[in-house]
Amino acid sequence: MAVVVQKYGGSSVADADGIKRVAQRIVATRKAGHDVVVVVSAMGDVTDELHDLARQVSPLPPGRELDMLLTAGERISMALLAMAIANLGLEARSFTGSQAGVITDSAHGKARIIDVTPGRIRSALDDGAIPIVAGFQGVSQTSKDITTLGRGGSDTTAVALAAALQADVCEIYTDVDGVFTADPRIVRTARRIPWISYEEMLEMAACGAKILQLRCVEYARRYGMPIHVRSSFSNRAGTRISEHPAGAEEAAVEQAIISGVAHDRSEAKVTVASVPDQVGVAARIFHTLAAVGINIDMIVQNVSAAGTGRTDISFTLPRDDGQAAMAALSSLEPEVGYGQPLYDDQIGKVSLVGAGMRSHPGVSATFFGALADAGVNIEMISTSEIRISVVVAEKDVDMAVGATVKAFDLDDTEVVAEVYGGTGR
Amino acid sequence: MAVVVQKYGGSSVADADGIKRVAQRIVATRKAGHDVVVVVSAMGDVTDELHDLARQVSPLPPGRELDMLLTAGERISMALLAMAIANLGLEARSFTGSQAGVITDSAHGKARIIDVTPGRIRSALDDGAIPIVAGFQGVSQTSKDITTLGRGGSDTTAVALAAALQADVCEIYTDVDGVFTADPRIVRTARRIPWISYEEMLEMAACGAKILQLRCVEYARRYGMPIHVRSSFSNRAGTRISEHPAGAEEAAVEQAIISGVAHDRSEAKVTVASVPDQVGVAARIFHTLAAVGINIDMIVQNVSAAGTGRTDISFTLPRDDGQAAMAALSSLEPEVGYGQPLYDDQIGKVSLVGAGMRSHPGVSATFFGALADAGVNIEMISTSEIRISVVVAEKDVDMAVGATVKAFDLDDTEVVAEVYGGTGR
Numbered sequence: 001m002a003v004v005v006q007k008y009g010g011s012s013v014a015d016a017d018g019i020k021r022v023a024q025r026i027v028a029t030r031k032a033g034h035d036v037v038v039v040v041s042a043m044g045d046v047t048d049e050l051h052d053l054a055r056q057v058s059p060l061p062p063g064r065e066l067d068m069l070l071t072a073g074e075r076i077s078m079a080l081l082a083m084a085i086a087n088l089g090l091e092a093r094s095f096t097g098s099q100a101g102v103i104t105d106s107a108h109g110k111a112r113i114i115d116v117t118p119g120r121i122r123s124a125l126d127d128g129a130i131p132i133v134a135g136f137q138g139v140s141q142t143s144k145d146i147t148t149l150g151r152g153g154s155d156t157t158a159v160a161l162a163a164a165l166q167a168d169v170c171e172i173y174t175d176v177d178g179v180f181t182a183d184p185r186i187v188r189t190a191r192r193i194p195w196i197s198y199e200e201m202l203e204m205a206a207c208g209a210k211i212l213q214l215r216c217v218e219y220a221r222r223y224g225m226p227i228h229v230r231s232s233f234s235n236r237a238g239t240r241i242s243e244h245p246a247g248a249e250e251a252a253v254e255q256a257i258i259s260g261v262a263h264d265r266s267e268a269k270v271t272v273a274s275v276p277d278q279v280g281v282a283a284r285i286f287h288t289l290a291a292v293g294i295n296i297d298m299i300v301q302n303v304s305a306a307g308t309g310r311t312d313i314s315f316t317l318p319r320d321d322g323q324a325a326m327a328a329l330s331s332l333e334p335e336v337g338y339g340q341p342l343y344d345d346q347i348g349k350v351s352l353v354g355a356g357m358r359s360h361p362g363v364s365a366t367f368f369g370a371l372a373d374a375g376v377n378i379e380m381i382s383t384s385e386i387r388i389s390v391v392v393a394e395k396d397v398d399m400a401v402g403a404t405v406k407a408f409d410l411d412d413t414e415v416v417a418e419v420y421g422g423t424g425r
Numbered sequence: 426m427a428v429v430v431q432k433y434g435g436s437s438v439a440d441a442d443g444i445k446r447v448a449q450r451i452v453a454t455r456k457a458g459h460d461v462v463v464v465v466s467a468m469g470d471v472t473d474e475l476h477d478l479a480r481q482v483s484p485l486p487p488g489r490e491l492d493m494l495l496t497a498g499e500r501i502s503m504a505l506l507a508m509a510i511a512n513l514g515l516e517a518r519s520f521t522g523s524q525a526g527v528i529t530d531s532a533h534g535k536a537r538i539i540d541v542t543p544g545r546i547r548s549a550l551d552d553g554a555i556p557i558v559a560g561f562q563g564v565s566q567t568s569k570d571i572t573t574l575g576r577g578g579s580d581t582t583a584v585a586l587a588a589a590l591q592a593d594v595c596e597i598y599t600d601v602d603g604v605f606t607a608d609p610r611i612v613r614t615a616r617r618i619p620w621i622s623y624e625e626m627l628e629m630a631a632c633g634a635k636i637l638q639l640r641c642v643e644y645a646r647r648y649g650m651p652i653h654v655r656s657s658f659s660n661r662a663g664t665r666i667s668e669h670p671a672g673a674e675e676a677a678v679e680q681a682i683i684s685g686v687a688h689d690r691s692e693a694k695v696t697v698a699s700v701p702d703q704v705g706v707a708a709r710i711f712h713t714l715a716a717v718g719i720n721i722d723m724i725v726q727n728v729s730a731a732g733t734g735r736t737d738i739s740f741t742l743p744r745d746d747g748q749a750a751m752a753a754l755s756s757l758e759p760e761v762g763y764g765q766p767l768y769d770d771q772i773g774k775v776s777l778v779g780a781g782m783r784s785h786p787g788v789s790a791t792f793f794g795a796l797a798d799a800g801v802n803i804e805m806i807s808t809s810e811i812r813i814s815v816v817v818a819e820k821d822v823d824m825a826v827g828a829t830v831k832a833f834d835l836d837d838t839e840v841v842a843e844v845y846g847g848t849g850r
Contacts, residue, residue: 016481023482050501056441057448057505058512065511068519069504072497079494080478083486094493099569120569144524144545 003125003167004029007039007135007158011175012232013077014044022173022232023084026130030090035125037165038092039135039158040081042073063108067137067148071096074134074154082132091129095120097137097146101164102157104138104147111138111147113156113219116164133161152213159216163223170225172212173232178239179204179211181260181410186401191412193259194237195245200259200353203387207351208264217241257356257363258408261401265394267297268322268345269379271314272329275338277304282313288332294321298349298382298389314380316391319345347379348397351389352404364388370407376400428550428592429454432464432560432583436600437657438502439469447598447657448509451555455515460550462590463517464560464583465506467498488533492562492573496521499559499579507557516554520545522562522571526589527582529563529572536563536572538581538644541589558586577638584641588648595650597637598657603664604629604636606685606835611826616837618684620665625684625778628812632776633689642666682781682788683833686826690819692722693747693770694804696739697754700763702729707738713757719746723774723807723814739805741816744770772804773822776814777829789813795832801825 006026013019022040029036050069054061061069078094085092101117124131135154138147149156155172162170179201180190196204198221205214211229220227220241230238275281282301289296299315317325322343329341357363367388371378376399380391392400405411431451438444447465454461475494479486486494503519510517526542549556560579563572574581580597587595604626605615621629623646630639636654645652645666655663700706707726714721722741729736742750747768754766782788792813796803801824805816817825830836 016478019482053441053501053505054508057444058508060512061508062511065504065507065517065519068507069501072500072504075497075500076475076478076494079490079497080482082490082493083479083483086487086490087483087485092490094490 002033003035003037003162003165005037005039005158005162005165005167005170006173007154007171008041008081008173008232009154009175010041010044010047010077012173013040013081016080019043019077019080019084023081023088025173025232026081026085026092027088027090030130036130037121037125037161037167038081038130038132039154039161040074040077040132041135041154042070043077043080046073046076064145067108067146070148071134071137071146074136078132078134082130085130085132091127092132093124093129094132094134095124096134097157098139100131100133100161102133102138102160103141104149106140106143106145106147108145108147110150111140113138113149113160114141116160118161118164121161121165133157152216155213155216156219159219159223159225159227163219163225167225169228170220171228171230173230174211175231175233176211177231177234177236178229179209179241179260181258182401182405183209183263186263186398187405187411189411190260190405191410192237193239195240195242196259197355198241198243200355200386201241203351203353203384204260204262207262207349207353207387207389208266209260209262212241257360258352258354258410260353260410261404261408262351262353263397263401264349264351265397266318267316267347267349267391268319268343269314269316269347269391270322270325270329271312271342271344273312273339273342274308274310275313276336277309277311281336284336285313285329285332286315288328289317289325292324292328294318294325294328298380298391300380300382316347316349316380346394347391348394348400349389349391350397350400350404351387352408353387355386357388358385366407367404370403371400374399374403376403427458428460428462428587428590429594429596430462430464430583430587430590430592431596431598432579433466433506433598433657434579434600435466435469435472435502437598438465438506441505444468444502444505444509448506448513450598450657451506451510451517452513452515455555461555462546462550462586462592463506463555463557464579464586465499465502465557466560466579467495468502468505471498471501489570492533492571495573496559496562496571499561503557503559507555510555510557516552517557518549518554519557519559520549521559522582523564525556525558525586527558527563527585528566529574531565531568531570531572533570533572535575536565538563538574538585539566541585543586543589546586546590558582577641580638580641581644584644584648584650584652588644588650592650594653595645596653596655597641598655599636600656600658601636602656602659602661603654604634604666604685606683607826607830608634608688611688611823612830612836614836615685615830616835617662618664619662620667620670621684622780623666623668625780625811626666628776628778628809629685629687632687632774632778632812632814633691634685634687637666682785683777683779683835685778685835686829686833687776687778688822688826689774689776690822691743691745692741692772692774692816693744693768694739694741694772694816695747695750695754696737696767696769698737698764698767699733699735700738701761702734702736706761709761710738710754710757711740713753714742714750717749717753719743719750719753723805723816725805725807741772741774741805771819772816773819773825774814774816775822775825775829776812777833778812780811782813783810791832792829795828796825799824799828801828 104111529536
């Protein structure tokens, strides 16, 4: 009997009706002859409401206690889902992350999964029951305290559990029909991608496609666990993510050169001008930034202007880290000597992703040409083997995404995609 | 260093302000030099809201899942309380019932505590932290599933934990100033009882005084754990419950003949007329009722009317069990032969409780006289060594309580008591 892990996000279980609808879907899967293990997020806005409560009692709550608080969210949804399934005549048993054997490190609020020991889940399956597991949470290996996995944590729980149970597939149910060639809120004619490789999905996620978090895809790739992203509101085909195309529909699809266009408005750009063009200077700058915990994304360094011995370095980083970065640069300036750093948070990143571009020359020329035709100025460029990213003015992001979709024939003139919503956690 | 267990009910932690107020009280106790362990209920109406959610997805939710759901309530309040204490500069660590070592049987919704193994609580105390423990919940010894203790469960958690930690006292904080000689909602001049024995408190609780549940007092008596009932909204002295009076205030108080008057409107009366006056017939009736899980309270059997060989049996039981009892009696009738049973749910029970009545004759005469003077008819009477209970018409309950308070000088002409409210669970 095939084991299927199904994960339902917060928007799928936002209220009692949603929970009952999801219960029917689970029961249908079970009756189709599969062993089903379910991972569920907190209902709709519950996590936000718990965060609000925390803020009301403490401006800076301890991580251990915040995790204890937030994990009440999945506890509620999982118990309700188990009840709804029982009401349809099948046995379901809910399990906390700890009970399901999700063992993590002790980094509260962003714990990493160390091991999954799903003994109680296997027992429930052996008893013919449907296990319902709380997403997003685990238990620290050392302190035995409850932890949470941070953003996208429920998806990671699902993939990790699927890997530990050697499931056939991990289905991620959300409120959109799958992964699209571009965000359908920006390009209404964006096309659903029937199949995408881990590698490309990783680039899409890293570049701002919000449907799956990076770490969940990384986990799936490491264990070779196929992911199937689907809507819990429809029966459409969704998107399969795996090493190679598999299944009837996907086998017929020739891999496209370009998978899609991702965009990201969460970054800012810092430019440090007149940096001494000497060995080790760039390293000192980025070492200083790393020491205060700042994740740098793109870095561009121009060649020195002739004879000056000075160069400009630009980099992008999360806007949330902007203030800390500028403070660190100010404190380093007396030692190294450079101009007043410039900070710009009115930028956006647009990324073209596709494994096919490895073997197809001219992709970057087409990309840059499309942007130029649309009157979009490129401020920075960064490339990998399967991705080209550009930084543009924030106001130009929509225009750039639209022009790129057209240039690479990524739109679907027949189906108008549904609008993207939140994907839970 | 003295260990003090403090339990705060749902009305004390109903919102963020309540939680912050309770945190200050806990910190003050800690700074006064005591080791504090806190037991907390779910916030205000949270448990009711979770019950509502359950009803929306299933008419009859499985007990295991209902317990999983409801325990989210204390998880939220305990984490918030720990945050609020941390915000005042002391370390607090929240623990679920399971983490605190509250081991129960597997009777979901009404589990009984089998053992308490508070290893993590002791470690937290050793580290100088304040442990915050979820009331009302535990973990099944056999199935390892989460259980709840049922009504009054948080008080029982507090007493059980206090006993296991060999605490000096278990303080139960609620929204009233202690135990009163009568319900102040009925008799506004009811007097606070400064000290009461376990025995009398058990009778008060069994007879409808809602401030403490029977099982919590039973647990405290078994382990000799002193209880101190106080308001979390004031600094008044409250009521101490122990084997013997202790402490400055209580030592000076001569034990009163009568502790107080309790009343109960939750029962109904069943009368079975023309029952054959033969050995074993009453046993068959009550065996039949016990077999369907009905708890009988008072039983009165009159002597046979001369020559008839028949007698009448009346008993009281929870109104909730009325329908089941009448059905059981109907099915037994053909075997035994008796008249159509009569069901009356328009009754109330008024009980006079006091260890002093053992050695003071005439208490019942004064009690019945006071009721007669007030024009209240007595339908049934039942007595123990320290209690006299009467069943009266429900409409006469207030009148009966008031008349009894006056007759035994149980009122306080100086202080008008605050009104009783819910006491959480």
